[in-house]
Amino acid sequence: MIGRSPARTDAREKIVGSTRYIADYVVPGVWQGITLRSAVAAGRIRTVTADAHFPHGEAVLVTGQELGATNRVAMVTDEMPFLATDAVRYAGEPIALVAAPTLHAARAAAHAVRIEIDPCTPLFSLQEAEERRRADPASVRVHAECRITRGDAAAALRNAAIVIAGTYTTQAQEQAYIEPQGVIAWPGQRGGTVIEGSLQCPYYVHNALVRLLGCAPEDVIVRQSPTGGAFGGKEDIPSVIGGHAALLARACGHPVRIVYDRHEDLLFTPKRHPSIVHHRTGVSEDGRLLAMEITVVLDGGAYTTLSPVVLSRAVLHATGPYECPHVAIHGVCLGTNIPPPGAFRGFGAPQVAFAIESHIDRIAHRCHLRPDEIRRRNIMRIGSVTATGQILRESVSAERVLDEALTASDFVRKWQAHGAAARQRHRRGIGLALTWHGGGFTGNGEVNLASVAALSIEDDGRLLIRTSNVEMGQGAHTALPQIVAERLGVPLERIACAQPDTSQVPNSGPTVASRTVMVVGRLIERCADQLADALEQAAGPRAQWNDFDGALDALRTAGDPLRFEARYEPPPGIHWDERTYRGDAYAVYSYACTVVELSTDTLTGEVKVERAIAACDIGRAIHPQVVEGQIEGGVLQGLGMGLLEQSTTHEGRFDQNRFQTYIIPTALDAPEILPIIVEDPYSRGPGGAKGLGELPVHGPAPALANAVAQASGRRITDLPVTPERIVAAGAGDPASPIRDLPSPSRDLPSPSRDPASPSGVGDEKEEA
Amino acid sequence: MSGAGHSSPTILRVNGVAREVASPPERLLLDVLRGELRLTGTKRGCGIGVCGTCTVLVDGVPRLACRLPLGEIGEREVLTIEGLAGHDGTLHPIQQAFIDAGAIQCGFCTPAMVLRAKALLDRRPDPSREEIRRALGPVLCRCTGYHQIVAAVERAAHVLVRGKT
Ligand code: FES
Numbered sequence: 051m052i053g054r055s056p057a058r059t060d061a062r063e064k065i066v067g068s069t070r071y072i073a074d075y076v077v078p079g080v081w082q083g084i085t086l087r088s089a090v091a092a093g094r095i096r097t098v099t100a101d102a103h104f105p106h107g108e109a110v111l112v113t114g115q116e117l118g119a120t121n122r123v124a125m126v127t128d129e130m131p132f133l134a135t136d137a138v139r140y141a142g143e144p145i146a147l148v149a150a151p152t153l154h155a156a157r158a159a160a161h162a163v164r165i166e167i168d169p170c171t172p173l174f175s176l177q178e179a180e181e182r183r184r185a186d187p188a189s190v191r192v193h194a195e196c197r198i199t200r201g202d203a204a205a206a207l208r209n210a211a212i213v214i215a216g217t218y219t220t221q222a223q224e225q226a227y228i229e230p231q232g233v234i235a236w237p238g239q240r241g242g243t244v245i246e247g248s249l250q251c252p253y254y255v256h257n258a259l260v261r262l263l264g265c266a267p268e269d270v271i272v273r274q275s276p277t278g279g280a281f282g283g284k285e286d287i288p289s290v291i292g293g294h295a296a297l298l299a300r301a302c303g304h305p306v307r308i309v310y311d312r313h314e315d316l317l318f319t320p321k322r323h324p325s326i327v328h329h330r331t332g333v334s335e336d337g338r339l340l341a342m343e344i345t346v347v348l349d350g351g352a353y354t355t356l357s358p359v360v361l362s363r364a365v366l367h368a369t370g371p372y373e374c375p376h377v378a379i380h381g382v383c384l385g386t387n388i389p390p391p392g393a394f395r396g397f398g399a400p401q402v403a404f405a406i407e408s409h410i411d412r413i414a415h416r417c418h419l420r421p422d423e424i425r426r427r428n429i430m431r432i433g434s435v436t437a438t439g440q441i442l443r444e445s446v447s448a449e450r451v452l453d454e455a456l457t458a459s460d461f462v463r464k465w466q467a468h469g470a471a472a473r474q475r476h477r478r479g480i481g482l483a484l485t486w487h488g489g490g491f492t493g494n495g496e497v498n499l500a501s502v503a504a505l506s507i508e509d510d511g512r513l514l515i516r517t518s519n520v521e522m523g524q525g526a527h528t529a530l531p532q533i534v535a536e537r538l539g540v541p542l543e544r545i546a547c548a549q550p551d552t553s554q555v556p557n558s559g560p561t562v563a564s565r566t567v568m569v570v571g572r573l574i575e576r577c578a579d580q581l582a583d584a585l586e587q588a589a590g591p592r593a594q595w596n597d598f599d600g601a602l603d604a605l606r607t608a609g610d611p612l613r614f615e616a617r618y619e620p621p622p623g624i625h626w627d628e629r630t631y632r633g634d635a636y637a638v639y640s641y642a643c644t645v646v647e648l649s650t651d652t653l654t655g656e657v658k659v660e661r662a663i664a665a666c667d668i669g670r671a672i673h674p675q676v677v678e679g680q681i682e683g684g685v686l687q688g689l690g691m692g693l694l695e696q697s698t699t700h701e702g703r704f705d706q707n708r709f710q711t712y713i714i715p716t717a718l719d720a721p722e723i724l725p726i727i728v729e730d731p732y733s734r735g736p737g738g739a740k741g742l743g744e745l746p747v748h749g750p751a752p753a754l755a756n757a758v759a760q761a762s763g764r765r766i767t768d769l770p771v772t773p774e775r776i777v778a779a780g781a782g783d784p785a786s787p788i789r790d791l792p793s794p795s796r797d798l799p800s801p802s803r804d805p806a807s808p809s810g811v812g813d814e815k816e817e818a
Numbered sequence: 819m820s821g822a823g824h825s826s827p828t829i830l831r832v833n834g835v836a837r838e839v840a841s842p843p844e845r846l847l848l849d850v851l852r853g854e855l856r857l858t859g860t861k862r863g864c865g866i867g868v869c870g871t872c873t874v875l876v877d878g879v880p881r882l883a884c885r886l887p888l889g890e891i892g893e894r895e896v897l898t899i900e901g902l903a904g905h906d907g908t909l910h911p912i913q914q915a916f917i918d919a920g921a922i923q924c925g926f927c928t929p930a931m932v933l934r935a936k937a938l939l940d941r942r943p944d945p946s947r948e949e950i951r952r953a954l955g956p957v958l959c960r961c962t963g964y965h966q967i968v969a970a971v972e973r974a975a976h977v978l979v980r981g982k983t
């Protein structure tokens with residue numbers, strides 16, 4: 051069953067429109083909750099009060115004052131309040147909650163709530179934070195900081211024949227899941243609650259709610275509702291929204307639904323961390339990396355939230371899949387007054403991939419090498435050592451994906467042809483990026499999580515996979531049954547995944563970090579093996595069974611347990627030291643090579659992406675069609691980050707508050723995308739599989755910038771690569787050679803989606 | 819809120835059935851479908867006419883239900899995703915093609931994509947890839963990269979044309 055592409059288990063309901071997402075639930079007596087937010091980015095709250103018009107009895111108001119010490123969202127650090135009570139750190143920070151039987155009534159009641167804040171001086175941008183910090187290190191909050199050291203980079207840089215420096219920046223990127231955030235909370239027993247919502251990590255919400263409500267763990271039940279996309283965007287914030295809904299439900303005694311409208315969702319929920327990455331690289335004349343000095347600065351916004359883990363993944367991926375004897379990486383995540391960024395597919399890795407993959411092309415240019423040559427010269431192979439001293443022993447396929455992508459794209463020939471083409475207004479270019487992604491949690495993360503998954507035999511003879519890992523569109527609830535079907539040789543139809551519910555499934559960890567198939571799938575595979583052993587115990591060797599049902603009956607008759615559990619065990623020989631950042635940062639890495647072909651108009655700065663190719667090694671494709679869908683979707687998100695998706699702020703508030711201004715690619719913007727599946731099996735993955743989910747996002751933006759540099763002669767080091775930036779970089783000279791350019795001004799006009807344009811969105815004209 | 823008390827009920831023809839609805843004529847079709855008729859297959863991704871997930875067909879033409887007041891529909895026939903499969907549950911060939919081509923991920927854009935595809939194929943049984951992309955352009959999908967959706971529509975076109983000849 052592994053390697054085949056049966057119809058997805060969730061396809062039928064979704065295609066007839068009967069899947070009920072959280073906004074679709076019919077809940078008798080449900081009230082609607084809304085969030086009252088700070089109008090300023092920094093300040094001190096003076097008062098939060100309901101005035102005489104507040105319709106007590108028909109609406110409820112909850113403020114942070116009532117919460118006391120429990121008013122902290124349990125995350126990496128327990129720092130962010132559910133509701134601000136004293137200091138306000140970003141425009142839009144939740145301060146109070148209101149619920150009423152209808153949205154209309156809740157909004158009317160909210161008008162009777164007075165919030166007064168004394169503003170103080172905010173800090174709006176990373177650039178500003180870096181400058182302030184240089185003048186006075188204590189003046190800026192530091193959410194996280196870490197260093198990786200291999201060899202002596204400073205000395206090696208002093209001796210290097212060539213030193214190339216560069217700075218690369220990326221903006222916030224919105225996940226733009228099409229289903230907005232939403233949760234329903236029911237008042238529960240003994241002060242607890244039942245939560246159902248669009249979320250990735252049921253046990254994160256569970257943990258946060260137990261802490262908030264101060265009740266016993268069994269009195270909080272969290273269920274995932276069918277989730278309309280997440281991409282990391284429903285990792286941490288559902289703990290907050292779930293907490294809000296639970297507080298309101300407790301206050302009014304009714305179930306309470308909070309569904310964000312798009313505007314609220316775009317403005318106030320976490321996005322990808324904005325970044326500045328500085329590189330100084332020493333190379334030999336023939337293009338060998340001698341020393342890398344890298345500084346990764348992330349904008350952590352108002353609260354710490356997930357920033358330490360995002361920063362960790364960023365620094366660990368910062369060198370790219372290249373070996374270098376002397377490396378010094380410094381990562382720091384600074385506090386500002388923007389809404390706290392969070393998880394978005396890639397989790398720090400796309401930002402550093404943009405930097406290193408742009409930078410390595412510049413090094414190639416300086417050393418008169420082709421993009422593929424410079425990469426091959428430094429590429430990670432079996433036995434290579436990473437910046438943390440990890441020796442790569444298995445499934446190291448960087449060179450293989452490079453070769454696959456070069457062949458499929460006819461890269462070398464096209465690169466030479468485009469490079470030799472006459473310098474004119476319209477030109478084509480081709481660019482590539484080679485990227486890697488560590489599967490599962492960083493360092494000791496998986497050991498600390500100690501995930502448990504279970505497989506049970508139900509009364510109707512079905513096998514039920516019990517994990518807390520959710521289906522959010524990525525196909526997990528099809529791939530996990532395939533792993534069991536493969537192991538047991540039973541038809542897929544008799545295997546199902548339980549809808550994640552903390553009262554029904556063990557904690558197999560969050561649905562993040564490309565870990566569901568690789569880590570949890572492996573647990574499920576082990577559960578299946580236990581079941582197979584138990585069946586052979588009860589019914590004799592497999593060859594003697596009449597059929598699977600007969601064997602199951604024998605197991606039942608024997609009175610043996612019908613539930614099998616497996617707990618995570620780290621692969622042997624893996625060691626990580628969190629304090630020194632030395633050792634095996636990840637058990638194994640996946641690799642991708644992305645090639646982007648495009649044409650540019652150097653006069654208008656317009657870029658037309660013609661084709662993208664992504665060769666991805668994921669060990670083994672459980673469901674090739676789902677894998678292709680993941681690659682295609684990830685590539686388009688990466689291209690969006692590279693080309694279209696602009697996030698600018700004004701006084702700490704995002705300017706892009708609707709899909710008219712926050713532009714994600716439409717079917718008309720999407721190029722042809724060719725996914726190439728490469729399989730270099732990993733001995734500890736189910737069927738050989740490694741992580742896939744995040745990998746395809748990293749390469750497209752740098753491959754695009756590299757292709758633009760070839761086509762236009764203009765190296766854009768700040769994402770997104772907008773027409774304005776291309777034009778500004780050329781300064782009116784369409785035949786300018788490749789130059790290193792200063793960052794263009796940050797307050798570029800925002801693109802907007804004109805509803806009348808062909809790629810705009812609107813009603814079709816009715817035909818007469 | 820609802821004007822049920824003082825205005826006469828409106829008849830809305832939806833999915834082949836004439837239904838009496840209590841909502842006032844100025845209420846948006848999306849709210850009528852989702853709120854009153856519980857036809858929640860029509861999605862609300864933005865509520866302001868940008869994401870396309872609320873697409874329904876009105877006399878075969880794609881319209882955004884979040885921009886369309888009930889009163890403007892009159893006698894015309896509304897088709898939502900719930901009305902596409904046969905009464906016995908047989909999937910429409912476009913629905914089957916979406917499943918076969920792997921065009922469904924989170925599913926939130928799927929009803930709108932299917933209806934846009936139907937409007938296109940009813941009008942142009944053998945569309946070019948470019949025409950398919952144009953037809954799907956008004957619906958945002960963040961999961962798929964669109965390729966498998968385009969492939970599903972091509973597959974459906976083949977099946978439908980073959981079925982007719
Ligand atoms: S709900 Fe987004 S266009 Fe109607």
Ligand code: FES
Pocket residue numbers: 228278279523921922923924925926927928958959960961962
């Ligand atoms: S399948 Fe998720 S938005 Fe299209």
